[in-house]
Amino acid sequence: MGAMGAVLHWGWLLGVALVAPAALPAGGGERRQPEIRRCDHLGPLLAGKGCVLRASPLAVAPTLRTLAVGTPVRVLRRWQSADGNTWLQVKTSAGKYPGFIGNAKRGWVNV
Numbered sequence: 001m002g003a004m005g006a007v008l009h010w011g012w013l014l015g016v017a018l019v020a021p022a023a024l025p026a027g028g029g030e031r032r033q034p035e036i037r038r039c040d041h042l043g044p045l046l047a048g049k050g051c052v053l054r055a056s057p058l059a060v061a062p063t064l065r066t067l068a069v070g071t072p073v074r075v076l077r078r079w080q081s082a083d084g085n086t087w088l089q090v091k092t093s094a095g096k097y098p099g100f101i102g103n104a105k106r107g108w109v110n111v
Helices: 003-024
Strands: 051-054 061-065 072-080 086-092 106-110
Touching: 061 072, 072 106
Parallel strands: none
Antiparallel strands: 051 061, 051 106, 072 086, 086 106
């Protein structure tokens, strides 16, 4: 029994040593979490009538630009103010003169 037990013991140990590494990724486990991606099926939204791009999500914030009807905008984030208004931070393509303040690319819109 001693010789048979030793053969089974070493056989089991060799089997585990050969199979266990196959279940592990090369170089060890992955430490960083995968990037979160959001689905964007709708594409850009279009600005409506009276769409004013503001510097911050406040009704008294300075106006950066008034968007023309049909201007495509991409929503970056949403914010609910304390007074119950919903604001969207949007990004749009620059106008003819991208360096000027009247052609701001990002801002807040009250919806």
